[in-house]
Amino acid sequence: MQTDTGRLLIVDDNKMNREVLRLRLDRKGYETEIAENGRQALALIAAQPFDLVLLDIMMPDMDGFQVLEAIREGHSLTKLPVIMATAKDMSDDIVKAMSLGANDYVTKPIDFPVALARIQTQLALKRAEEALQAAKVEAEEANRTKSRFLASMSHELRTPLNSVIGFTNILLKNRKGNLDKKDLMYLERISANGTQLLELINDVLDLSKVESGRMEVFSETFEVKTVIEDVVASARPLIDRNENTLDLHVADDVGAMYADVTKVRQILNNLLSNAGKFTHKGRITLDVARQNRNGVDGVVFGVTDTGIGMTVEQVEKLFQPFTQADASTSRRYGGTGLGLTLTRQFCSLLGGDISVESEPGRGSVFAVWLPVQAKTQA
Numbered sequence: 001m002q003t004d005t006g007r008l009l010i011v012d013d014n015k016m017n018r019e020v021l022r023l024r025l026d027r028k029g030y031e032t033e034i035a036e037n038g039r040q041a042l043a044l045i046a047a048q049p050f051d052l053v054l055l056d057i058m059m060p061d062m063d064g065f066q067v068l069e070a071i072r073e074g075h076s077l078t079k080l081p082v083i084m085a086t087a088k089d090m091s092d093d094i095v096k097a098m099s100l101g102a103n104d105y106v107t108k109p110i111d112f113p114v115a116l117a118r119i120q121t122q123l124a125l126k127r128a129e130e131a132l133q134a135a136k137v138e139a140e141e142a143n144r145t146k147s148r149f150l151a152s153m154s155h156e157l158r159t160p161l162n163s164v165i166g167f168t169n170i171l172l173k174n175r176k177g178n179l180d181k182k183d184l185m186y187l188e189r190i191s192a193n194g195t196q197l198l199e200l201i202n203d204v205l206d207l208s209k210v211e212s213g214r215m216e217v218f219s220e221t222f223e224v225k226t227v228i229e230d231v232v233a234s235a236r237p238l239i240d241r242n243e244n245t246l247d248l249h250v251a252d253d254v255g256a257m258y259a260d261v262t263k264v265r266q267i268l269n270n271l272l273s274n275a276g277k278f279t280h281k282g283r284i285t286l287d288v289a290r291q292n293r294n295g296v297d298g299v300v301f302g303v304t305d306t307g308i309g310m311t312v313e314q315v316e317k318l319f320q321p322f323t324q325a326d327a328s329t330s331r332r333y334g335g336t337g338l339g340l341t342l343t344r345q346f347c348s349l350l351g352g353d354i355s356v357e358s359e360p361g362r363g364s365v366f367a368v369w370l371p372v373q374a375k376t377q378a
């Protein structure tokens with residue numbers, strides 16, 4: 001192991017002890033300072049940075065315990081490790097020192113190689129902790145940069161794409177009647193692909209907003225039944241395309257909700273489109289009912305399908321961004337694996353949650369619970 005040098009503070013009222021220790025540590029390449037008593041030690045610590053303190057317990061006036069307590073008020077165990085020097089056979093002292101926040105101890109007379117080994121261990125731990133903190137700060141900053149980049153890119157991409165889709169749709173109307181079947185088929189492809197790309201960009205933009213904490217929630221009161229009708233109407237083509245049937249069970253007393261209706265719609269759209277996409281010639285059921293949870297009034301939306309289902313391993317990875325059950329899924333079914341990540345984020349933004357049960361070859365059940373009355377954001 002490479003020797004980890006650093007700035008050490010030796011606190012001992014006995015001149016002989018501290019000078020000997022200082023000499024030996026200096027020789028090992030450490031930078032040392034000495035303090036004759038507790039007050040001096042605390043003044044030094046307040047004035048300059050140290051990597052470790054070697055602190056004698058038995059000192060007149062202010063003892064080592066008091067000094068230790070004062071150090072721990074401003075410095076954590078990893079920021080400033082403290083090794084206590086205790087008399088032999090004083091296990092009570094050791095226990096007390098550790099409970100007050102000492103990192104380790106050595107017994108007097110100090111066995112230098114032992115003290116050195118303990119110093120090295122504490123310094124290595126401190127360095128590791130510092131490296132970890134630095135990496136965390138760096139990763140968080142990188143993540144914020146990524147989110148900002150995604151947000152601005154998504155914005156820049158949407159504008160031209162909307163115009164591509166818009167003009168394509170104008171051409172598709174074939175007002176002049178000069179486009180033949182093939183032309184129209186090409187235009188339909190452009191429109192469909194453009195729309196798909198736009199959805200992807202919208203998802204990425206949403207995700208970057210959620211991740212950077214900038215996703216806003218606009219709550220309003222709406223009839224649950226009306227939203228269900230809208231969502232079902234827009235999911236219908238996908239459900240029909242795979243020759244599935246849709247059963248709708250909406251409880252009569254489901255009533256109104258106060259929440260962000262766009263997000264509720266998006267949650268249900270994602271679940272229904274997944275059910276439609278991953279089920280062929282099967283049955284999809286949407287159950288909607290009131291459900292009280294821990295005294296909170298809510299609505300539960302259950303989407304059940306008889307489709308391909310998922311293994312336990314696949315379910316575990318389900319809510320991670322850009323994850324699809326297996327590599328062949330994206331090739332066969334399209335999509336990017338953002339739908340459920342966003343769905344879960346939205347559920348928690350609205351104060352609810354999502355759960356799933358699935359079995360390969362049999363189907364899946366997704367259940368979303370949302371409070372009837374969303375908390376108004378501060």
Ligand SMILES: Nc1ncnc2c1ncn2[C@@H]1O[C@H](COP(=O)(O)OP(=O)(O)OP(=O)(O)O)[C@@H](O)[C@H]1O
Pocket residue numbers: 203270274275278305307308309310318323324325326329330334335336337338339340341363364
């Ligand atoms: N109802 C379902 N039945 C079987 N597998 C499903 C079901 N819903 C989701 N999955 C699996 O979970 C994966 C992730 O779903 P998610 O909705 O996040 O992404 P996607 O549908 O592939 O793409 P996107 O929604 O972004 O267009 C899917 O690729 C699929 O493998």
Ligand SMILES: [Mg+2]
Pocket residue numbers: 270273274335339340
């Ligand atoms: Mg999906």
